[in-house]
Amino acid sequence: MYTNTKSIAILLAAYNAEKYLVEQIESLISQTNQDWTLYIRNDGSKDNTDEIISNYCNRYSNIIEIDKGGVNLGCRNNFFRLLEVVESDYYMFCDADDVWLSNKIEISYAKIQEVEIMNSDKAVLAHTDAIICDINLNIISNSFWNLTGINPVKFTSFNYICVCCTVGGAKSIFNKKAKDLVFPLVDNSFMFDYWIAINVAKYGKISVIDIPLIKYRQHDSNLLGVTVGDANSIFNKLKKSRSLFKRYRQESDMLKTIGYGNFYKYMFYKLLVVTKTRFSKY
Numbered sequence: 001m002y003t004n005t006k007s008i009a010i011l012l013a014a015y016n017a018e019k020y021l022v023e024q025i026e027s028l029i030s031q032t033n034q035d036w037t038l039y040i041r042n043d044g045s046k047d048n049t050d051e052i053i054s055n056y057c058n059r060y061s062n063i064i065e066i067d068k069g070g071v072n073l074g075c076r077n078n079f080f081r082l083l084e085v086v087e088s089d090y091y092m093f094c095d096a097d098d099v100w101l102s103n104k105i106e107i108s109y110a111k112i113q114e115v116e117i118m119n120s121d122k123a124v125l126a127h128t129d130a131i132i133c134d135i136n137l138n139i140i141s142n143s144f145w146n147l148t149g150i151n152p153v154k155f156t157s158f159n160y161i162c163v164c165c166t167v168g169g170a171k172s173i174f175n176k177k178a179k180d181l182v183f184p185l186v187d188n189s190f191m192f193d194y195w196i197a198i199n200v201a202k203y204g205k206i207s208v209i210d211i212p213l214i215k216y217r218q219h220d221s222n223l224l225g226v227t228v229g230d231a232n233s234i235f236n237k238l239k240k241s242r243s244l245f246k247r248y249r250q251e252s253d254m255l256k257t258i259g260y261g262n263f264y265k266y267m268f269y270k271l272l273v274v275t276k277t278r279f280s281k282y
Contacts, residue, residue: 001085001086001087002039002064002066002085002086002087003087003088004037004039004086004087004088004089005037006035006036006037006062006088007035007036007088007089007090007109008033008035008036008037008088008089008090008091008092008105008109008173009036009037009039009086009088009090009091009092010028010036010037010038010039010091010092010093010094011039011041011079011082011083011086011091011092011093011094012024012025012038012039012040012041012082012093012094012095012096013040013041013043013075013078013079013082013093013094013095013096014040014041014042014043014045014049014053014096015042015043015044015045015049015072015075015078015096016045016046016047016049017045017047017049017052017096017097018045018047018048018049018052019097020096020097020098020217021049021052021053021096021097022052023099024094024095024096024097024098024099024100025038025052025056025063027099027100027101027102028094028100029060030102031100031102031103031104031105031106032102032103032105032106033103033105033106033109035105035109036062036092036105037062037063037064037088038060038062038063038064038094039064039065039066039082039086040053040056040057040063040064040065040066041065041066041067041070041078041081041082042065042067042068042070043070043072043073043074043075043078044070044071044072049096050068053065066081066082066085066086067081075191075192076189076191076192079093079169079192079193080182080185080192083179083182083183083192084183087176088176089175089176090109090112090173090174090175090176091173091174091175091176091178091179092105092108092172092173093169093170093172093192093193094170095169095170097217097219098170098214098215098216098217099137099214099215099217100213100214100215101212101213101214101215103213104128104213104214107128107209107211107213108126108128108172108173108209108213109173111126111173111207111209112124112125112126112173112174112175112207115205115207116175119204119205121177122177122203122204122205123174123175123177123178123180123181123199123200123203123204123205124174124175124177124178124200124204124205124206124207125167125172125173125174125175125178125196125197125200125204125205125206125207126172126173126174126206126207126208126209127152127166127167127168127171127172127173127206127207127208127209128171128172128209128211128212128213128214129143129144129145129171129209129210129211129212129213130143130144130168130171130212130213130214130215130216131143131144131212131214131215131216132144132147132216132218133215133216133217133218134217134218134219135217135218135219137215137217140218142212143212144212144216145166145210148277149277150164150166150277151276151277152166152167152208152210153208153210154276155273155276156201156206156207156208157201158198158201158202159260159265159269160201160269160272160273161197161198161201161206162198162201162255162260162266162269163251163255163266163269163270163273164269164270164273165193165194165197165198167193167194167196167197167206168193168216169191169192169193169196170214170216171213171214172193172196172197174196174200177204178196178199178200178204181196181199181200181203181204182195182196182199188254188257188258189254190254198258248263248266248267248270249263251266252266252267
């Protein structure tokens with residue numbers, strides 16, 4: 001177990017990250033708020049990721065590698081492993097291929113402390129918008145939320161978060177009470193950020209920071225990318241209605257295991273999400 005002596009633990013899960021890892025770590029080192037420790041877990045990379053991590057750990061006392069030489073756990077369990085073994089007041093997940101704006105930690109930390117004043121006994125999570133970039137960090141859109149037509153303020157409740165999770169792990173900060181809702185892990189396949197957001201929405205408070213504080217890089221190796229434009233149109237979704245229905249069924253069945261309700265409730269809130277994103281102003 002690692003006890004963080006700083007206020008914030010940044011948890012970075014890395015896998016074959018040699019192309020982008022240096023740029024991301026440098027963006028952390030350049031933050032206006034330096035009250036953090038960076039914990040990195042290399043998920044069995046086959047490139048030079050381990051060498052890069054070792055170099056930074058040797059140079060900076062607040063950069064720590066855990067499970068050196070550890071086995072591959074996959075993205076979800078790599079992040080959960082980091083969260084499990086680090087004790088801290090606050091946590092921020094970090095993707096190896098993004099770049100953080102220099103004031104990301106400062107603004108996020110100030111926001112969560114502000115929200116905690118009115119929710120002192122609750123799990124709290126605050127999350128930001130993102131700048132969507134191509135592989136070379138050329139800007140595709142200055143706002144992920146505007147690009148996708150999502151106003152996250154409308155989707156912070158448990159019923160909405162379950163069917164439209166606007167919370168991205170690398171865009172979030174959450175407190176220890178939020179971590180306490182996650183463990184012990186139950187046997188499900190919810191992604192790490194989705195699972196945390198669901199629990200905080202149900203038992204705590206989710207707040208929105210309506211400015212982009214991260215450059216979210218799009219490339220072929222993204223586990224989860226951004227779908228916009230024609231690919232995200234209603235017409236295109238109708239063409240894929242059979243596969244979508246199957247996926248919705250699967251998601252509904254997963255949510256049913258945590259007490260969300262039946263498929264009809266799931267589809268009712270899906271319809272409300274479509275209405276709020278397609279036919280109302282951001």
